[in-house]
Amino acid sequence: MSEQFYSDAQLYDRLFPGGEPALDFYRAEADRQGGSVLELGSGTGNKLIPIAADGHQCTGLELSPDMLAEARRKADERGVEVQWVQGDMRELDLGRTFDLVVIAANSLLHLHDAEDLVACFRAVRRHLAPGARLVLDVYNPSVRLLAQADGVRRRRDELSFADPDRGVVHVDVAGTYDAAAQVTRGTWWFSSDAEADFLVAPLEMRSIFPQELPLLLSLGGLRVVERFGDWARGPFTAGAAIQLCVCEAD
Numbered sequence: 001m002s003e004q005f006y007s008d009a010q011l012y013d014r015l016f017p018g019g020e021p022a023l024d025f026y027r028a029e030a031d032r033q034g035g036s037v038l039e040l041g042s043g044t045g046n047k048l049i050p051i052a053a054d055g056h057q058c059t060g061l062e063l064s065p066d067m068l069a070e071a072r073r074k075a076d077e078r079g080v081e082v083q084w085v086q087g088d089m090r091e092l093d094l095g096r097t098f099d100l101v102v103i104a105a106n107s108l109l110h111l112h113d114a115e116d117l118v119a120c121f122r123a124v125r126r127h128l129a130p131g132a133r134l135v136l137d138v139y140n141p142s143v144r145l146l147a148q149a150d151g152v153r154r155r156r157d158e159l160s161f162a163d164p165d166r167g168v169v170h171v172d173v174a175g176t177y178d179a180a181a182q183v184t185r186g187t188w189w190f191s192s193d194a195e196a197d198f199l200v201a202p203l204e205m206r207s208i209f210p211q212e213l214p215l216l217l218s219l220g221g222l223r224v225v226e227r228f229g230d231w232a233r234g235p236f237t238a239g240a241a242i243q244l245c246v247c248e249a250d
Ligand SMILES: C[S@@+](CC[C@H](N)C(=O)[O-])C[C@H]1O[C@@H](n2cnc3c(N)ncnc32)[C@H](O)[C@@H]1O
Pocket: 006, 018, 040, 041, 042, 043, 044, 045, 046, 047, 061, 062, 063, 064, 067, 087, 088, 089, 090, 103, 104, 105, 106, 107, 110, 111
């Protein structure tokens, strides 16, 4: 249900340009592990291209052909070699292992069913070389914000961005929270001065609660060895914005 959100990859990059401090964190993890890196849900390569430029052998698995094409274009432009694979992280089967597997920037939250999450973790486990790690980040759900999701369309000024083709792009968002599924079902409207609602895209994101995440990982044969609440490796607390987990094979 979120395919359209990723259908204009250049627009996505302008909305979420990526960069520090998340990028610094993942680069440091790649350096700490050494060797090969696999990212699941690699998007337009905002993490993986700089990691490959640091000298790591990188593979990116991505569902969206549009995001993958943009990743390939950006890597070629920078002269960086990355193996790009179109595929679904639930059915990961690359027939080899990696020293670091990364699932960054909430990509995991596109898997809604517990069975899909466990299938993904089991597949990751099979792709870990001896001593390898899985590092992932997902947001830390705020029950206050989830309860405020009332389905009303609102302008989000903090998300406005400049687009070289369209001028300033404004973003409106509405969402409701399905508590049984633990999924926020949102709609994002993108408008320029010339064209209102030039893109209307559903976006559905699961919430994974802090007590749930280690259990889901353990069902996949993985163990959380470090959990941070910010990019500076601060401790995970109730009010942390993110759950940043470093995992090893159990
Ligand atoms: C929020 S973006 C993050 C992109 C990238 N990891 C980054 O840090 O910029 C989530 C990405 O996950 C991809 N995705 C969603 N479901 C997927 C799946 N089942 N398998 C592989 N990729 C998936 C989307 O197409 C999208 O590119």
